[in-house]
Amino acid sequence: MSLANKSALFHLSDVGKEALHGLVPEGDPFEAFVMRQDEVGAWIMAGAGSPPRGVPSVPVTLIKWQYVKSVKYDHLISGAGSEADESLLV
Amino acid sequence: MKVGYPDQMGTPQFKVEVTDYSISVDEWRRAHSAPKGELPELNELQRDVAGRFGISEEKYARSVLAIQYAVRRLRTRAKKLGEEVGKILLETCAECRVTRVVADLARERWIIVLQSPNRRVGITLSQETGDDFLDFATREATEELRTKVRSGLGAGEQGVSPQ
Numbered sequence: 611m612s613l614a615n616k617s618a619l620f621h622l623s624d625v626g627k628e629a630l631h632g633l634v635p636e637g638d639p640f641e642a643f644v645m646r647q648d649e650v651g652a653w654i655m656a657g658a659g660s661p662p663r664g665v666p667s668v669p670v671t672l673i674k675w676q677y678v679k680s681v682k683y684d685h686l687i688s689g690a691g692s693e694a695d696e697s698l699l700v
Numbered sequence: 701m702k703v704g705y706p707d708q709m710g711t712p713q714f715k716v717e718v719t720d721y722s723i724s725v726d727e728w729r730r731a732h733s734a735p736k737g738e739l740p741e742l743n744e745l746q747r748d749v750a751g752r753f754g755i756s757e758e759k760y761a762r763s764v765l766a767i768q769y770a771v772r773r774l775r776t777r778a779k780k781l782g783e784e785v786g787k788i789l790l791e792t793c794a795e796c797r798v799t800r801v802v803a804d805l806a807r808e809r810w811i812i813v814l815q816s817p818n819r820r821v822g823i824t825l826s827q828e829t830g831d832d833f834l835d836f837a838t839r840e841a842t843e844e845l846r847t848k849v850r851s852g853l854g855a856g857e858q859g860v861s862p863q
Contacts, residue, residue: 615722615770617763619753639753641763643728655725668725682753684746684767686721 613644613652619682620652626677633671639682642673651675714798714813716778720805721770731766740764774803777834778810784833785812788849796853816853823852 621639622630634640634654642654651674739761742750750760782801789796793816800813800822810830813822825833825845833841 615724617723617728617766619755621753637755639755641755641759643723643725655728663726663729682749684764686719686767686771 613647613681613683616644616683618642618644618652620654620673620678621680621682622673622677623679626673626679629677630673634673639680645670649675651678652681714782715800716775716782717800717802718771718774718778718805719802719807721767721774722805723766723770724773727769727773728766731762731769734762734765738765740768774805778803780834781810781830782812785814785845785849788846789814792846792850793853812849814849814852819854821852823848 619639619641620634622634627638633656635642642652644652644654645668646653651672653670653672656669656671736758739758742757742761742764746760746764747757750757778801782798785798785801789798796814796816798812799815799820800811802811802813804811804824805827808827810825810827811822812825813820825848829841829844832838833845
C-alpha cells in the first residue's frame with residue numbers, strides 16, 4: 611500500500627504535534643497531499659490549500675512516521691460497481 | 701453482449717478497470733478550486749468518517765473529487781492502451797480482440813486481456829513500460845508491447861496466428 615499521490619488525513623502523536631507545530635497544516639487531524647512515502651515518513655505538500663496553476667515547484671515537508679499516530683485515506687475498491695457501470699465499457 | 705465486440709462504427713469496446721489511483725498535483729489543485737456545485741455528494745460512510753475525524757464534508761468532498769479526476773484520467777489511459785493494442789492485433793491476429801484492460805496500479809502494472817477464437821490470454825506490462833508507451837511511444841516500450849501481444853497469442857516465434 612502506498613500513500614504516494616493520495617490525499618490523506620494525518621493524526622499526529624502529542625510529541626509529533628509539538629515537534630511539527632507550525633510546519634504542517636493546522637488541524638487535528640490535518641489533510642495533506644502525499645508526494646512520496648518511504649521508510650522514514652511521508653513527504654507532503656507543505657502549506658494550506660493547493661499551489662496556484664503554473665508554479666514550477668512546490669515545497670514538500672517530511673512527516674516522520676515516529677510522529678504519526680494514524681493516517682486515513684480513501685482506498686479504491688477494485689471493481690466496485692464496475693459490473694453495473696456501463697461507463698466502464700469503452 | 702457489449703463487451704469486447706466492435707460497435708457499428710468500428711470502435712473497439714472492452715472493459716476498463718482501475719485498481720488504485722494516483723492523484724496529480726494538478727488534479728489536487730483543480731479539486732480544491734472547483735465550485736461547490738461540482739463537488740460529489742458523500743456517501744453515508746464518508747459522512748460518518750468526516751464527522752469522526754472532525755473535518756468538514758466540503759473538504760472531504762474535494763479529496764473525493766480529486767480521486768474522481770485521477771480515476772477518470774486512468775480510465776482514459778487504459779482505453780488508449782487498449783485501442784493501441786487493438787491496432788497491433790489488426791496486424792497480428794485480425795480475429796483477436798481486446799476484452800479488458802486493467803490499470804493495476806496497486807501492483808504497478810497494466811493487464812490487457814485478449815480473446816482469440818480459441819483462447820483467452822492476459823498479458824502484463826509494467827506500469828513504467830505502459831506509461832512510456834502512452835506518454836512517449838518509446839521504441840523500447842512499443843517493441844515490448846508488440847512482443848508480448850504476439851507471444852501471448854502464441855504467434856511469437858512461430859509467427860503464426862492461433863487457430
